[in-house]
Amino acid sequence: MEYPRRINTHIYESKSLDIVSRSLPPEWIVRELTERDYGIDLYVELVTKDGLVTGDMIALQVKSTTTCRFNNKNKFSLSGIKRSTLNYWQGLPVPVFVFLVDLNSENVYWCCVQEELRKGSFNGDSATITLGFYKHNTLSNDGIDILKIYYLREKRxxxxxxxxxxxxxxxxxxxxxxxxxxxxxxxxxxxxxxxxxxxxxxxxxxxxxxxxxxxxxxxxxxxxxxxxxxxxxxxxxxxxxxxxxxxxxxxxxxxxxxxxxxxxxxxxxxxxxxxxxxxxxxxxxxxxxxxxxxxxxxxxxxxxxxxxxxxxxxxxxxxxxxxxxxxxxxxxxxxxx
Known part of the structure; x- marks a missing residue:
């Protein structure tokens, strides 16, 4: 008899979202979307450590990999992002970050889309774009502090x-x-x-x-x-x-x-x-x-x-x-x- 099969892509997606949720500060509010086919998986509200919900919010796209190998500049490149997705990100009213989950180490690396746009990382007319993730941009305590600064910079x-x-x-x-x-x-x-x-x-x-x-x-x-x-x-x-x-x-x-x-x-x-x-x-x-x-x-x-x-x-x-x-x-x- 044949039954539905849970493919690896779905397994990786669920595991990635779970790792991201566990890696973020516990006071932050994670709002998972029921439809994620347009380039955003989560909306996250940045709550202060003393519990103030100030309305600060970022939009997240979560990607995963089992082969996260950084080059000699401590950078990992993830290709295959649709340019139509980038166009969608550009139209959003909140800063957009992409999280890359290394499923082997369970480390999470982040990339600020708006900054990469200003740097010209996505210039051209190709159907897909490549995102760069740096080894030091993680969800460690220091990495979270840097992410908040990047968020505030994009907001302002x-x-x-x-x-x-x-x-x-x-x-x-x-x-x-x-x-x-x-x-x-x-x-x-x-x-x-x-x-x-x-x-x-x-x-x-x-x-x-x-x-x-x-x-x-x-x-x-x-x-x-x-x-x-x-x-x-x-x-x-x-x-x-x-x-x-x-x-x-x-x-x-x-x-x-x-x-x-x-x-x-x-x-x-x-x-x-x-x-x-x-x-x-x-x-x-x-x-x-x-x-x-x-x-x-x-x-x-x-x-x-x-x-x-x-x-x-x-x-x-x-x-x-x-x-x-x-x-x-x-x-x-x-x-x-």
Whole structure:
């Protein structure tokens, strides 16, 4: 007599979903779908450790393999994903991750679809695409923390992209601003305009440092609290306007890392994700290609931070409205990130 046969594909699928459910943090809510033929197997809500359900949600496609062999770059490539599935992922309103389950070791590796799209990993018109999984992107405790950062980056990507554009377009105001603050007396109070420019750069830095450099910058309210402390220490009239002492403290803490963010953003737009940005922000891309930035010059710190070019920068405020081209002729010889 003949009976229905449970094929290996169905066995692997059930085992994969079970491994994923067991590997995720217990407080997360896993919502399995009854129909999974369109590219999504699960929706997962990221609940905080103290039980807060904040509405953060990712869409998951789960794949499995019994032959997970990483190359010398610790990368495993999974081919055969339909391009129609990718098109579907692109239309979803939440970030999409693909989980790859190694059925032998029961390790789970993850890939962020939106990031791979920006990197141009799926360019072309082939009927199928290939996903890359890195050995360090697992569901270990550290891997979960990284996954959450990737999720938040995708959720906030429009804001991050806007901050990248702002920092790249206004980067030449940063050096003169540093000079103007460094040269003022500590007990002087910043004008509202200077403080606004400083905070605009700082807010760009906070967003970019967190999601491009994976750093944890000090929140802006902490600087306002420090401002109150300084006014009390100096027995000066309490005001929301910062003293230049505080402005210098802020610059000492963030300007170096912010410059790294600007360099990283520049590389993303003009190199690593150039096709994405040439389509998404064509004018920014075109401006950067036609007039390459020169902030990679090695003497930036000497010129602006340590003020070793005082005779050449007597009027730093003029530099807010100038484009610097003196290094363009040998830009290619200067180091980049």
């Amino acid at each position: 990507w429009p804001m991050i992209e806007s901050a990248m554009e702002k920092c790249l377009i206004s980067y030449n105001t940063l050096g003169p601003l540093v000079l103007m603050c460094k040269r003022r007396k500590n007990n002087e109070v910043c004008s509202t305009t200077i403080q606004y420019l400083l905070l605009e750069h700082y807010e760009n830095y906070v967003l970019l440092a967190r999601y491009l450099l994976f750093k944890s910058p000090r929140a802006l309210p902490e600087w306002y609290e420090r401002n109150i402390e300084i006014h009390k220490e100096n027995s000066t009239e309490l005001t929301l306007n910062f003293t230049y002492q505080l402005a210098k403290e802020m610059l000492d803490e963030f300007v170096g890392k912010y410059r790294r963010c600007i360099l990283h953003s520049y590389e993303l737009v003009t190199n690593h994700q150039s096709q994405y940005f040439s389509q998404k922000r064509p004018y920014l891309y075109a401006h950067l290609c036609n007039a390459p930035h020169t902030f990679v010059a090695e003497d930036w710190y000497a010129r602006y931070y340590f003020d070793e070019y005082e005779n050449e920068t007597l009027n730093p405020e003029k530099a807010f409205f100038e484009d610097f081209t003196e290094f363009d002729s040998f830009l290619g010889d200067l180091g980049r990130t």
